[in-house]
Amino acid sequence: MKTMIGTAAAALAVLLPAVADAQPRAVQRNGCTNCHAAQEGGRGSSMSFPELARKYGSLGEDQLVKQLKDGSTNHPPIRGNEAQTREIIQWMLTLK
Numbered sequence: 001m002k003t004m005i006g007t008a009a010a011a012l013a014v015l016l017p018a019v020a021d022a023q024p025r026a027v028q029r030n031g032c033t034n035c036h037a038a039q040e041g042g043r044g045s046s047m048s049f050p051e052l053a054r055k056y057g058s059l060g061e062d063q064l065v066k067q068l069k070d071g072s073t074n075h076p077p078i079r080g081n082e083a084q085t086r087e088i089i090q091w092m093l094t095l096k
Contacts, residue, residue, distance in 0.1 A: 024091050026084040038095070050095040057093055064089045 027033060035046040047055065056064060065085050071077030078085050 024087040026080050026088050049092045053092050053096040
């Protein structure tokens with residue numbers, strides 16, 4: 001029994017980080033990772049997804065989806081439909 005629990009714990013330790021980092025396909029399709037890292041410490045002057053989630057998460061999912069779809073002075077508009085954009089935002093907000 002102890003061996004089975006130890007094996008299960010070891011498997012979870014390996015699998016959980018991979019599940020937490022599972023990015024939506026739209027992240028790759030839009031080239032998000034060219035500027036934003038999934039882990040702390042962005043690429044160059046860009047913030048990582050966890051940093052973005054902490055800074056802008058209080059705006060709410062709907063406002064963030066709108067901003068990504070419309071673009072801004074600091075960010076180009078995202079390609080894809082609203083559902084794909086929402087999937088990116090929902091994933092990003094889990095990284096706070």
